[in-house]
Amino acid sequence: MDNLITQTKTQKFLRSDVALTDLTRMLAVFARVRDWESFHSPRNLLLALSSMYIYMFLEEVGEVGEMPEIFEWRGEDQLSNVLLYLVRLADVCNVNLGEAALEKLRKNASKYPVDNMKLKYPLHCKN
DSSP states (O other): OHHHHHHTTTSGGGSTTOOHHHHHHHHHHHHHHTTOGGGOOHHHHHHHHHHHHHHHHHHHOOSTTOOOOGGGSOHHHHHHHHHHHHHHHHHHTTOOHHHHHHHHHHHHHHHSOHHHHHHHOGGGGOO
C-alpha cells in the first residue's frame, strides 16, 4: 500500500477527486498488508470511529458546561478519518457506498420533495 501511494503520486489515486472504489481498494490493501483485517470487523470499525470522537469531544471540553468549538478542531484531518473509517466499514460490510448513497438520495428526494418541504418548513429555506 505504501508503495502504491508512492508510485501513484501523480496518478488519479492522490487527486482530490479520488473515486470511492479506488479509496476502498487502497484501504483494503492498507489493512491487508498490515495484517489488520482480523481487527476490522464492523463492530471494531464503529468502535474506533466513535471512540475517536468521544475522545475528541472530551479533549475539547474546557470548563463544565462549556461547549467545544466543534469546527475549530483539525477539521480536514478529522473529517478525513471519518471518510476513511466509513469507506473501510462499507467494504468490510460489502456495501457499495457510492450506490448506497445514490439510492439514499433518491429515497430522500421522494420522501422529502422540494415543493412540500418549502411549504412545510419555510424558515429552513431562509437565511
